[in-house]
Amino acid sequence: MKILAIESSCDETAAAVVEDGRKVISSVVASQVEEHKLYGGVVPEIASRRHAEAIVPVVKNSLEQAELTLKEIDAIAVTYAPGLIGALLVGVNFAKGLSLSTGLPLVPTHHLRSHIASNYISNPNLKPPFLCLVVSGGHSHIVMVEDYTKMRIIGKTRDDAAGEAFDKAARTMGMPYPGGIALDKVAEDGDPFAFKLPRPTVSGSQYDFSFSGLKTAVINLIHNSAQKGIELNKADVCASFRYAVVDCLKTNFLKAAEDLKVDKLVIAGGVSANRLLRSSLQEECDKHGLAFYMPEKSLCGDNAAMVGSQGYYEFLSGNIASTDLNAFATMSI
Ligand code: KG4
Numbered sequence: 001m002k003i004l005a006i007e008s009s010c011d012e013t014a015a016a017v018v019e020d021g022r023k024v025i026s027s028v029v030a031s032q033v034e035e036h037k038l039y040g041g042v043v044p045e046i047a048s049r050r051h052a053e054a055i056v057p058v059v060k061n062s063l064e065q066a067e068l069t070l071k072e073i074d075a076i077a078v079t080y081a082p083g084l085i086g087a088l089l090v091g092v093n094f095a096k097g098l099s100l101s102t103g104l105p106l107v108p109t110h111h112l113r114s115h116i117a118s119n120y121i122s123n124p125n126l127k128p129p130f131l132c133l134v135v136s137g138g139h140s141h142i143v144m145v146e147d148y149t150k151m152r153i154i155g156k157t158r159d160d161a162a163g164e165a166f167d168k169a170a171r172t173m174g175m176p177y178p179g180g181i182a183l184d185k186v187a188e189d190g191d192p193f194a195f196k197l198p199r200p201t202v203s204g205s206q207y208d209f210s211f212s213g214l215k216t217a218v219i220n221l222i223h224n225s226a227q228k229g230i231e232l233n234k235a236d237v238c239a240s241f242r243y244a245v246v247d248c249l250k251t252n253f254l255k256a257a258e259d260l261k262v263d264k265l266v267i268a269g270g271v272s273a274n275r276l277l278r279s280s281l282q283e284e285c286d287k288h289g290l291a292f293y294m295p296e297k298s299l300c301g302d303n304a305a306m307v308g309s310q311g312y313y314e315f316l317s318g319n320i321a322s323t324d325l326n327a328f329a330t331m332s333i
């Protein structure tokens with residue numbers, strides 16, 4: 001079964017053709033990041049306009065690269081939640097129009113479920129159940145994936161998402177948006193123990209995260225040092241901050257796996273590209289005899305291939321939208 005998938009939840013306009021949820025036939029991503037960089041973050045109004053301009057060429061391109069016509073497609077999957085509402089609406093309305101004109105079934109797909117599904121592409125043998133750490137610019141969740149379309153949130157952030165904390169810390173150090181990627185690179189040359197940073201916990205919930213205190217601590221460290229005329233080693237600050245964020249993520253994730261007696265661990269979302277998160281979780285899982293899966297780096301960020309993968313399982317479970325499908329800025333997984 002071939003699915004044409006569409007993604008427009010944030011600042012990437014993407015389309016892909018995916019076969020049977022696992023095989024990517026084509027995948028096109030048009031990023032707006034260079035434009036949003038000028039403003040230090042995503043400007044929703046600009047994002048919507050750029051999606052509207054890019055959606056037709058991106059979808060056309062994905063079909064051309066797949067060497068397929070719409071007649072050879074079996075269903076259309078689209079991200080309908082969560083995300084920037086104006087951005088989501090571009091993809092949803094385009095997909096609805098395409099579905100109406102072709103008669104193809106329309107499959108509404110949840111963005112975080114799609115991030116999880118990126119692992120089905122990178123790891124062809126991976127099947128639920130497993131425990132997944134979903135870490136992106138807007139979310140930090142520990143999710144029990146009971147089945148392809150049955151999931152339970154075990155823990156989540158009470159304030160900033162991990163990606164958001166990375167981006168804000170990076171911005172304070174003058175790195176361009178989205179700073180998480182640059183911070184990760186600079187951290188490679190630093191000492192993770194150079195600065196002592198807090199490990200905020202959430203009282204009453206051992207699986208929930210809180211990154212806002214940690215973010216403020218590193219921002220205060222940078223500002224206070226600048227005021228005193230002390231020049232900090234940037235690589236050391238990045239390494240210490242990355243180590244602290246990864247430590248918080250790892251601790252709760254491994255504790256949840258132990259308590260739930262899960263032996264299959266998976267990571268997903270933009271932050272799952274983080275080098276330290278990948279290497280240190282791999283190390284911990286090897287040590288404890290746990291299976292560990294991650295998406296290839298090119299599938300960690302937003303793309304439509306992951307939408308085509310999750311869309312396939314949504315379709316199999318009977319999740320077909322009617323013509324009044326709407327987009328939603330927030331929605332539980
Ligand atoms: O999943 P994603 O592409 O978009 C959302 O759904 O939010 O995640 C984007 C986030 C950004 O905050 C970005 O800085 C972060 O993922 N990110 C990273 C790395 N690569 C991307 N954070 C830390 N280390 C990385 N290597």
Ligand code: ZN
Nearest residue numbers: 136270301302
């Ligand atoms: Zn995302």
